[in-house]
Amino acid sequence: MSYYQFAAALRGSSFQLEGPCTIDVSDGVISHITSLASAPDPIANRLIIPALANAHDHGRPLSTSSFGAAGKPLETWLLRLAVMPSVDPYLAACAAFGRAAEGGCASVMMHCTRPQGLNALEDEVRQVAEAANIVGVRLTFAVGLRDQNPLVYGDHTSVLGQLGTMERGVVERYFSLPSLSPKEQMQQVERIVSAVEGLDVNIQFGPTGVQWCSDELLREVAEASAQTGRRVHMHLLETHYQREWADKQFPNGIVHYLNEIGLLSPRLTLAHCVWARPDELDVIAASGATIAINTSSNLHLRSGLAPVAAMWKAGCNVAMGIDGCALDEDDDALREVRLNTLLHAQPGFADDAIRTRMLTAATSAGQLSLGRESALLEQGDLADWVSLDLTKLNVDDLFEVNSEDLLFARATRRHLDGLVVGGRSVVEQGKL
Secondary structure: OEEEEEOEEEEOOOOEEEOOEEEEEEOOEEEEEEEOOOOOOOOOOEEEEEOEEEOOOOOOOOOHHHHOOOOOOHHHHHHHHHHOOOOOHHHHHHHHHHHHHHOOEEEEEEEEOOOOOOOOHHHHHHHHHHHHHHHOOEEEEEEEEOOOOOOOOOOOHHHHHOOOHHHHHHHHHHOOOOOOOHHHHHHHHHHHHHHOOOOOEEEEEEEOEHHHOOHHHHHHHHHHHHHHOOOEEEEEOOOHHHHHHHHHHOOOOHHHHHHHOOOOOOOEEEEEOOOOOHHHHHHHHHHOOEEEEOHHHHHHOOOOOOOHHHHHHHOOEEEEOOOOOOOOOOOOHHHHHHHHHHHHOOOOOOOOOHHHHHHHHHOHHHHHHOOOOOOOOOOOOEOOEEEEEHHHHOOOOOOOOOHHHHHHHHOOHHHEEEEEEOOEEEEEOOEO
16 A cells, blocks of 8 residues: 655646645555645645557657758658668667657557568567566557558659669669458467467557548448557548548548448548648547547647637547657657647637646546546546646746646647656656
């Protein structure tokens, strides 16, 4: 049994701000919460909030800007990824998950669209899962699946024809298609499930996007998900070029196509949906699927601003992702919550619920999309939380200020004092 004491707490599905409290933890679960009439002296001047969940990411060890990819739209940014060398997958994952923890995330999605490739994929995934375990975060791993359009959205023969011999060789080396058939890729997913047995990792199907997956592959994923109950994680309508391609390929609508083949369901998470239309959002909402927004990433890659207000209006489940590209490329999930709140609030007095909605997207909605239990600092919940240093947050110290206001006005990873995951202290005094 462990015992913790805090000056203030934001907890529960409504994220109600409460005063001083004590939390008892037993076997990684909150066994009891006691509200205190007044703060005992002394008490750590800390605000506790539910731990955050990164609902869409790729687990890259370093920022792509360090490899010359800054400010490039997605379609050329993707090609720049070839500059990044393969490195030890365990060390790469430790770096990525360590930054995620120091940014406030207890649960992380790694959509593995580009494995390091230094050994068999099953072995690589196990090393990644071991890294998550040693860092202390909860890992969800989506196995990247694709079988078409490695270079452009469509036939790339004419593009290759315009390249010199050396350039063509580079392209063929880095952008060749996988040799596995759709059925073989499904079988590989199940082998990966067996390879990580005994480790706390949730494996999902990860088709990279409709433009990169054949009809046969997407139908295989839909069928396998329905049969096994395994969740699916994929990109959708991230850029307006993908929107143009989708409208040409699917005259009846790309979202309606996904619905027809059985892929839309409560088991599906769709990353981005920046260019989704209102009628498509209605279909996504009706299916129970989740949309993982990635605001900073979309800004960096000039993809646009997701219609989050329209998503909520349609009734969509909305989660928050970071996509390896937070505003300052530092995996700061606290700043991402604030940025989303500022950008997606309705003008004036029209949106009193924006804070609750964004905290839901960053916690419970994200956790559920990752196949994890919701943990909102209630009795019986997993003991997952972030504590923030109120002395640093209220640095002016003119008088007592509402802690929630401070959180949404200025909180960043530099104000993060601790991260606890399942009762285990993962970050202390802001450091892993």
